[in-house]
Amino acid sequence: MKSTRSLLSIVLPVVAFLFFNCSGNAQSPANDAAKTAEVKIKTEFHCNGGKTKIETEVAKVDGVSSVVADLETKIVTIVYDPAKQNKESLIAAIEATGHMTEFSKTPVKSECGNHGKDGKNCDSPKE
DSSP: OOOHHHHHHHHHHHHHHHHHHTTTTTHHHHHHHHHHEEEEEBBHHHHSHHHHHHHHHHHSTEEEEEEOOTTTTTTEEEEEEETTHHHHHHHHHHHTTTTTTTOSSSOOOOOOOTSSSOOOOSOOOOO
16 A cells, blocks of 8 residues: 555656646647748739749748739738748749849849730740
């Protein structure tokens, strides 16, 4: 009986410690949201091709979890990990797709080869 009590006096505090210590390490959605930031950047893209290119290429950037380019407003909304990226690096990622932003300091050459030529638009396949 005495050995059972001494065993319980050792095991019970260890179990309690582990329970409370491990439960504090659980990731909650609120903790995940605190690790992300959102930026909205006005751009000059004008077609579905540009929208797709921006969304696809910027999504490849390390730390970016979401990219939505709104064709009507021309605003790109990016959700990212601020420990890995910042606003300037995300602007550079958009510019790397060939599209200027409201923050661009130098002109960026758009790579939209079909726009307005021969009655075609950017969404037409290149021949």
